[in-house]
Amino acid sequence: MEIVTTLDETTAGLGGGCMGAARLRGWKFCLLGGDRRQDYLGCRLARSGAEVWIVRRRPPRFPGLRHSRAKEPALDGARVIVCPMAPFGPDGRVCSEDPEDLLALTESDLDLLARPSVLFAGSFPERLAAAAEKAGCRPVALNDMDEMAILNSVPTAEGALLMALERTTVTLHSSKALVLGYGRTGQTMARTLLALRARVTVIARRPAARARARADGCEALPLEELAGALTDARFVFNTIPALVLTADALERARPDVIIIDLASAPGGTDFEAARRLGLTAVLAPGLPGRVAPETAGGHLAEVVTRIALQSLAPVEVRPS
Ligand code: NAP
Numbered sequence: 001m002e003i004v005t006t007l008d009e010t011t012a013g014l015g016g017g018c019m020g021a022a023r024l025r026g027w028k029f030c031l032l033g034g035d036r037r038q039d040y041l042g043c044r045l046a047r048s049g050a051e052v053w054i055v056r057r058r059p060p061r062f063p064g065l066r067h068s069r070a071k072e073p074a075l076d077g078a079r080v081i082v083c084p085m086a087p088f089g090p091d092g093r094v095c096s097e098d099p100e101d102l103l104a105l106t107e108s109d110l111d112l113l114a115r116p117s118v119l120f121a122g123s124f125p126e127r128l129a130a131a132a133e134k135a136g137c138r139p140v141a142l143n144d145m146d147e148m149a150i151l152n153s154v155p156t157a158e159g160a161l162l163m164a165l166e167r168t169t170v171t172l173h174s175s176k177a178l179v180l181g182y183g184r185t186g187q188t189m190a191r192t193l194l195a196l197r198a199r200v201t202v203i204a205r206r207p208a209a210r211a212r213a214r215a216d217g218c219e220a221l222p223l224e225e226l227a228g229a230l231t232d233a234r235f236v237f238n239t240i241p242a243l244v245l246t247a248d249a250l251e252r253a254r255p256d257v258i259i260i261d262l263a264s265a266p267g268g269t270d271f272e273a274a275r276r277l278g279l280t281a282v283l284a285p286g287l288p289g290r291v292a293p294e295t296a297g298g299h300l301a302e303v304v305t306r307i308a309l310q311s312l313a314p315v316e317v318r319p320s
Pocket of ligand 1: 156161183205209241261287288
């Protein structure tokens with residue numbers, strides 16, 4: 001069943017950063033699954049004149065968007081498809097905040113799209129990316145883009161603070177916080193903690209990354225010194241997507257440490273060892289969508305719109 005509601009100027013989530021009222025007129029977008037970011041992304045695209053379809057069980061949170069539980073009417077003739085930032089599951093399963101959504105994007109679905117078209121996702125299984133190219137559909141892996149990762153690092157760091165503060169009895173101010181990894185997320189995490197006057201130590205494998213951390217006002221240590229640094233850390237924020245918080249390292253941690261693991265699943269923590277040792281350690285995936293879907297959806301809209309306009313020819317819209 002398809003449901004269409006009208007776009008209401010006063011609708012929540014539509015304010016701010018309007019991207020050009022009609023530049024997507026005549027464009028059909030299909031947003032598959034995902035979290036609350038998709039609603040805000042959809043709003044922003046609709047405000048730019050696009051026809052936006054949201055495919056999932058639950059109706060869109062805002063008016064102005066078309067809704068379908070079945071993917072076919074939404075994919076049919078779509079110029080742009082946006083899948084979630086979270087990885088595809090087996091058989092092209094698309095991640096959704098609603099566990100009852102059983103959506104998948106298969107190779108045969110690509111035949112329904114307009115040619116050429118653009119397919120956005122956080123990342124792609126190799127087979128799907130190859131099939132998309134063959135079908136005249138440009139796959140764009142958003143997680144590979146520095147721009148997207150840096151923009152996402154802000155709601156991620158704020159979400160990590162929220163999760164840490166909910167679980168502790170002390171301030172971050174004056175506390176010792178470890179940040180593991182000094183890439184796009186680690187840098188924003190450390191700078192956010194510094195702004196709160198936490199005592200920040202960065203653990204990174206590359207000397208240049210440690211030099212940058214020191215230049216930014218942190219202490220910096222190589223990975224080999226992680227276990228020692230854990231002995232007096234009250235907070236640990238991990239961004240390294242490899243097992244670094246091993247059982248041996250965790251044995252050196254304070255009993256009241258709070259570990260927020262931001263790395264993609266399965267994270268960088270031996271959670272079983274943490275549980276056995278009675279430590280608080282949580283894996284915190286998808287924070288931008290959970291903590292700041294409006295901001296994160298707005299960032300997505302900017303990036304998706306720019307790449308779509310660069311990749312595809314304008315649509316000729318005849319005056320009615
Ligand atoms: P990034 O810029 O590539 O940074 C990764 C950091 O981890 C770098 O410092 C890198 O060191 C280090 N690293 C990678 N593999 C390592 C290993 N085997 N041993 C030691 N250090 C290693 O990545 P990012 O954008 O910051 O993202 C970091 C992680 O957070 C990813 O898993 C990403 O999916 C996840 N993430 C999660 C959320 C969330 O909501 N939880 C949001 C955004 C991102 P080098 O520089 O030496 O390679």
